[in-house]
Amino acid sequence: MSQNRATPRWVKVFVVIIIALILLVVILHLTGNDFGGHMKHSALELGIRQLWS
Amino acid sequence: MVMTPSLRKFMLTLHIIFAVGWLGAVAGFLVLAIVGLTSYDEQMVRSVYLSMGLIARFAIVPLSFAPLLTGPILSLGTPWGLFRHYWILAKLLLTVVSTIIMQLHVQPINLLASAAAKATLFPANLHDMQVQMVIASAVALAVLIVETALAVYKPRGMTPYGWRKQDELRAESNTDPK
Numbered sequence: 001m002s003q004n005r006a007t008p009r010w011v012k013v014f015v016v017i018i019i020a021l022i023l024l025v026v027i028l029h030l031t032g033n034d035f036g037g038h039m040k041h042s043a044l045e046l047g048i049r050q051l052w053s
Numbered sequence: 054m055v056m057t058p059s060l061r062k063f064m065l066t067l068h069i070i071f072a073v074g075w076l077g078a079v080a081g082f083l084v085l086a087i088v089g090l091t092s093y094d095e096q097m098v099r100s101v102y103l104s105m106g107l108i109a110r111f112a113i114v115p116l117s118f119a120p121l122l123t124g125p126i127l128s129l130g131t132p133w134g135l136f137r138h139y140w141i142l143a144k145l146l147l148t149v150v151s152t153i154i155m156q157l158h159v160q161p162i163n164l165l166a167s168a169a170a171k172a173t174l175f176p177a178n179l180h181d182m183q184v185q186m187v188i189a190s191a192v193a194l195a196v197l198i199v200e201t202a203l204a205v206y207k208p209r210g211m212t213p214y215g216w217r218k219q220d221e222l223r224a225e226s227n228t229d230p231k
Contacts, residue, residue, distance in 0.1 A: 005211075008139065011143070018146075
C-alpha cells in the first residue's frame with residue numbers, strides 16, 4: 001500500500017492564509033492604519049505597551 | 054506515555070468543556086461588544102462594558118489557558134502525539150496565537166470597564182477601542198470555530214516527524230518477534 005507523504009493541500013492553504021493575515025496586520029500598523037481607524041491608543045497598542053513596560 | 058481509556062475520556066471531556074466554553078464566552082463577549090458600540094443608551098453602554106470586563110476576567114482568560122494544558126496532555130498521552138498530525142499542530146498554533154492576542158486585549162478591556170464604572174457619560178475618545186473590541190472578538194470567534202471544525206473533521210496529513218515516528222514503530226514491530 002503506497003502512502004502519500006506530500007503535504008496536504010489544506011495545510012498549504014492554511015499557511016498561506018496565516019501569512020497573508022500576518023502581513024495584512026503588519027502593513028496596516030506600519031502605514032498607521034488599523035481596523036478601527038486612526039488611533040494612537042488602539043486596544044492592541046495599549047496591550048503591547050503594557051506588556052513591554 | 055499512553056493514557057488509560059478512562060483517563061483519556063476524562064481529559065477529552067475537560068478539553069471539550071474548556072474549548073467550547075471559551076467559544077461561548079467569546080460569542081457572548083462579541084454580542085456585548087456590538088451592543089456597546091452601537092447603542093445610544095448610556096446606561097446600556099456602561100452596563101455592557103462592565104459585563105465585558107467580568108466576562109473577560111472570569112471566563113475568557115481562564116478558559117483560554119485551560120485548553121493549552123489539556124490539549125497537549127491529551128495529545129501526548131495518546132498515539133495522536135502533539136507534532137505528528139497537521140490538524141493538531143494547526144490547533145496548537147491557533148490556540149497559542151489566540152491566547153496571546155487575547156492577553157494583549159485584557160488591559161484595554163479593563164480600561165473600558167473602568168471607564169464605564171467611573172464616568173456617568175461614556176468617554177467618546179474610546180470609540181476606536183470599542184471598534185477594536187468588536188473586531189478582535191469576531192476574529193477570535195472565527196478562529197475558535199475553525200479549531201472546533203479541525204477537532205471534529207481531523208483532516209488528514211502527517212508531518213515529516215509523524216511519518217518518521219510511524220516508520221520507527223513499524224520497524225520495531227517488524228523486528229520484534231511475537
